[in-house]
Amino acid sequence: MSENETRPDSSNCQHCSGAGMTTVYHELYQGNMIVETPRGREPGTLAAYCICPLGMWMFGRTRLEDRPRLTQLFDVLRGRTRYRVERPDFPPIDKQKLDEFWARMKRGIPIGESIPREKTTTPDDVARALRERNKP
Numbered sequence: 566m567s568e569n570e571t572r573p574d575s576s577n578c579q580h581c582s583g584a585g586m587t588t589v590y591h592e593l594y595q596g597n598m599i600v601e602t603p604r605g606r607e608p609g610t611l612a613a614y615c616i617c618p619l620g621m622w623m624f625g626r627t628r629l630e631d632r633p634r635l636t637q638l639f640d641v642l643r644g645r646t647r648y649r650v651e652r653p654d655f656p657p658i659d660k661q662k663l664d665e666f667w668a669r670m671k672r673g674i675p676i677g678e679s680i681p682r683e684k685t686t687t688p689d690d691v692a693r694a695l696r697e698r699n700k701p
């Protein structure tokens with residue numbers, strides 16, 4: 566049986582988008598390949614085997630003797646390593662800014678131009694509409 570026939574499809578995986586592996590970041594990562602720690606020099610990033618079917622399948626094909634030095638996303642997510650899924654050198658995502666960005670993208674408004682307010686219905690609008698409808 567060929568590899569493609571047994572290889573699980575994880576293309577909708579939120580962690581690896583179907584690669585089976587994902588990058589994780591040292592808790593002291595500041596954009597460099599090597600992080601200086603009190604214990605010595607450690608890699609800034611690592612490739613971790615994903616928790617999805619493809620990641621598990623790929624990990625299952627590694628040699629037993631190699632596994633102790635391989636990183637699994639499962640252990641990262643459980644906080645069992647010094648590595649994280651989020652980049653420590655990036656500020657946390659600002660939900661309001663992200664929503665504004667998508668509003669711009671959807672309506673094709675360039676950055677720097679103000680977004681026109683959506684027309685909202687106020688209680689006064691409703692009262693006015695009712696008065697119009699009930700006019701003799």
Ligand SMILES: [Zn+2]
Nearest residue numbers: 578581615617
């Ligand atoms: Zn995955």
